Every structure is written in C-alpha cells, then in structure tokens.
Amino acid sequence: MPEVTAISKFACPACGAEAVWTPSKKALVCPYCSTVSPAELKADGTLVEENDLVTALRAIPDDQRGWAAERKTVKCQSCHAISVFDEKRVAQRCDFCGSPSIIAMEDVGTPIRPGSQLPFKVPETQVREDIRRWYGSHFWAPNKLGEKALTDTLHGMYLPYWTFDAHAECPWEAEAGHYYYTTNSKGERTRHTRWEYASGHVSTDFDDVLVPASKGVHTKLLEELQPFPTTSDLLPYDPGYLSGWVVEQYQIDLIQGAQDSRQRMDDLLRAQCVAQIPGDTHRNLRISPDYSAQTFKHILLPVWLLSYTYGTKNYQVAVNGSTGKITGEYPLSWVKITIAIIIALIILIAIAAAQN
Structure with a gap:
C-alpha cells in the first residue's frame, strides 16, 4: 500500500513501477502489471490516494506510521485526549478540557x-x-x-x-402493508392493513x-x-x-x-x-x-x-x-425555567377556571 505523499508520482504497490491515472477506471493503474490503486482526482489535477481497507486491516507498513516530523505527544489524565504538537512547545494545560493533569507519552504504537x-x-x-x-x-x-x-x-x-x-x-x-378502509352501518370508517x-x-x-x-x-x-x-x-x-x-x-x-x-x-x-x-x-x-x-x-x-x-x-x-x-x-438558567413553569401553570389554571 503506497505512502500518501505530496508529490505527483505514485508507485504501484505490486511491482513498484509508476502508476498512472486512468479516467475510465477512476483509479491509478500500473501500465506493466495492471494493478489498480483507488485514488481521488482533485480539480487541480493532484491526487489523494485511497488505501485498500482489507489490506490495511491486515497490516500497516512502518513507513506509513508517525508524523514525518519531530512532534511531542501528551495525554490528558482528565478527558484522555492525546495531543500532538511542535517539539519546542511546552504544554501546561489540556487544549480540550483545560485540565493541568497532562503527562508526556512515548511514541509506543506509532499511529498511522x-x-x-x-x-x-x-x-x-x-x-x-x-x-x-x-x-x-x-x-x-x-x-x-x-x-x-x-x-x-x-x-x-x-x-x-x-x-x-x-x-x-x-x-x-x-412485508409491504397496503391500507384499505371499511365502513360500518353507523358510517364509521375503520382502517385495515393488507400485508x-x-x-x-x-x-x-x-x-x-x-x-x-x-x-x-x-x-x-x-x-x-x-x-x-x-x-x-x-x-x-x-x-x-x-x-x-x-x-x-x-x-x-x-x-x-x-x-x-x-x-x-x-x-x-x-x-x-x-x-x-x-x-x-x-x-x-x-x-x-x-x-x-x-x-x-x-x-x-x-x-x-x-x-x-x-x-x-x-x-x-x-x-x-x-x-x-x-x-x-x-x-440552563433554572431561574428562567422555574418562571416559565409558573407562568404555564397560571395559564392552565386560568383556562380551567374559565371553562368552569
């Protein structure tokens, strides 16, 4: 499964030759071994390559893991978010919940x-x-x-x-249901369903x-x-x-x-x-x-x-x-909610009194 890069050439995952975009297949096709690699063609002509899911679920190559740059990783002990940022930055609080309980993480199990x-x-x-x-x-x-x-x-x-x-x-x-109606001697209609x-x-x-x-x-x-x-x-x-x-x-x-x-x-x-x-x-x-x-x-x-x-x-x-x-x-403002409930009750009492 070829690495997604910011260059215009894509290697065939089977033989390593350069694959080319084939409009009829909407994919990258190797001209030598005919291997098809799904991809998206953007309006400006650049490609963002799709990865085969079945192959990926078996194994992701090491060269497709990590961030391709020096990054620092910390984990919040409160919300458990894992943040990654520039190596020189010093984090004092979690960017997601504001908690100061963050710890540095080693890149064990490098991400895709x-x-x-x-x-x-x-x-x-x-x-x-x-x-x-x-x-x-x-x-x-x-x-x-x-x-x-x-x-x-x-x-x-x-x-x-x-x-x-x-x-x-x-x-x-x-089972498809079709409605039909019957009318009794009093003129009352009843709906039935035919399945x-x-x-x-x-x-x-x-x-x-x-x-x-x-x-x-x-x-x-x-x-x-x-x-x-x-x-x-x-x-x-x-x-x-x-x-x-x-x-x-x-x-x-x-x-x-x-x-x-x-x-x-x-x-x-x-x-x-x-x-x-x-x-x-x-x-x-x-x-x-x-x-x-x-x-x-x-x-x-x-x-x-x-x-x-x-x-x-x-x-x-x-x-x-x-x-x-x-x-x-x-x-929520419980003051506003309480006032709204009281007003609703007053209206209901007034309607009931008027009907009596």
Whole structure:
C-alpha cells in the first residue's frame, strides 16, 4: 500500500513501477502489471490516494506510521485526549478540557500517518466574534453567560477522522402493508392493513463516509459540526501544514472506524431499501448487503475549540474551521425555567377556571 505523499508520482504497490491515472477506471493503474490503486482526482489535477481497507486491516507498513516530523505527544489524565504538537512547545494545560493533569507519552504504537488534511479557512478573529454572538443566542441560558464564561481558551486544532468508500449490492425482503378502509352501518370508517411479500435490490456507491476518531471533543458536537468539504478541498499530507497547530492523535483506531462506517452504511442502505418498498407501511425488513471495493483515508480536519467554565462545570463549543458552522454546550438558567413553569401553570389554571 503506497505512502500518501505530496508529490505527483505514485508507485504501484505490486511491482513498484509508476502508476498512472486512468479516467475510465477512476483509479491509478500500473501500465506493466495492471494493478489498480483507488485514488481521488482533485480539480487541480493532484491526487489523494485511497488505501485498500482489507489490506490495511491486515497490516500497516512502518513507513506509513508517525508524523514525518519531530512532534511531542501528551495525554490528558482528565478527558484522555492525546495531543500532538511542535517539539519546542511546552504544554501546561489540556487544549480540550483545560485540565493541568497532562503527562508526556512515548511514541509506543506509532499511529498511522494521515494521508491528507483540510486547511483552516475561518480566522480566529471571526470565530471569537461568532462565539460572542452564540453566547447571546440561547434564551434558556443565563443572561450573564457571555460575561462569566472563560473565553481565553480558544484553540485551533486538527482532529483525526477516517473516511470510507465502498460499493454495495443489497438485496432486501419485507412485508409491504397496503391500507384499505371499511365502513360500518353507523358510517364509521375503520382502517385495515393488507400485508403482502415484497423484495428488491439496491446498488449504490458510498463516498467519504466520515467517522470521527477523536475523544477530546464530545461525540455530539463532532456529529453536529458536519459537513466538511472532505472530497473537494483535501490536500496531500505535509507536516509543514501542522506547524504551530495542535493535532489530536486518533483513539478510534482503524478497526473501530471500519466497524462504525459499516453500521453507518447499513443504516443508509436500510433507508434506501425502505424507499423501494411499495404500499403505505412495512414490517420485517431484512437486508443482505455485500460490500466490495472498500477503501479508506486517514485525514485531519480543522476545528476551533473553546472549553469554558460556568460555575463548577466545564462546557465545549466547537467551530468548523472550514465552513464556520458552530455548535456547543451551555448551562440552563433554572431561574428562567422555574418562571416559565409558573407562568404555564397560571395559564392552565386560568383556562380551567374559565371553562368552569
């Protein structure tokens, strides 16, 4: 499995000769032994190579591990995030939760090297202004949230993700339900369901199914940050792009990521199968997906992360470093909630009294 580099030549994984891009196959094809290596062709003509998933799950070569640059790695004892940054930097607190309980780690079990990354597009000044507005946009949050929350802990970082591609052939079977109605002697209509066997077949391609590999940012926030323009704007990995930035080392490994992606693909297939079922409702849907041409990429995506404290509790706000989309956690004002409940009760009592 060839190393993903920032150069335009790609070696054949079978014989070592230079593979060439073949539009008809949408892949790199060796002109000597005909070995096919999946890849993505970007608009500017550069390639971001896909890696065969089955081969990778067996073994990742040592020359595709590590960061290709001197980096320092620490692990937070509080949130368990693993941060990677420039060797000369001295870290005193965790960039993800603000805890001072961080310890240095040796590179035991060197991680798979990223194949590509998405550069930051949204500047820090804009992010800080957006977060200030975000503080004031939540009615149920305390009025003084923007004043009391600690806003000096904004960090730009690259988070690890896996992307997976696959082709799926999926036969399905189900019972399709068709509604019909009867009317009794009183003119009352009753709905019934007539069930009948149904079957079909879905054929589809999955492209860049995104699976977060971070544990430093809360899962719900990672899902809400999407979408990222992963296919269109990815650049081949270059350690120079990471200079001055914090990078989180993945803690959802390739095996876990592949399992997660399979579940996501199964769910999407199930929805496509449901769309094919005739009638008004269905039951007992059974799908039998068969996956082929499975490839993956390990990529780094840009996120601005703010960890703030309100009262005694820590919260996170995350901003998509490419699109500017913002999502976050915030405390609830129990004063506002209590007043709302009292007002609702007064209204209900007034309505009940009026009816009597």
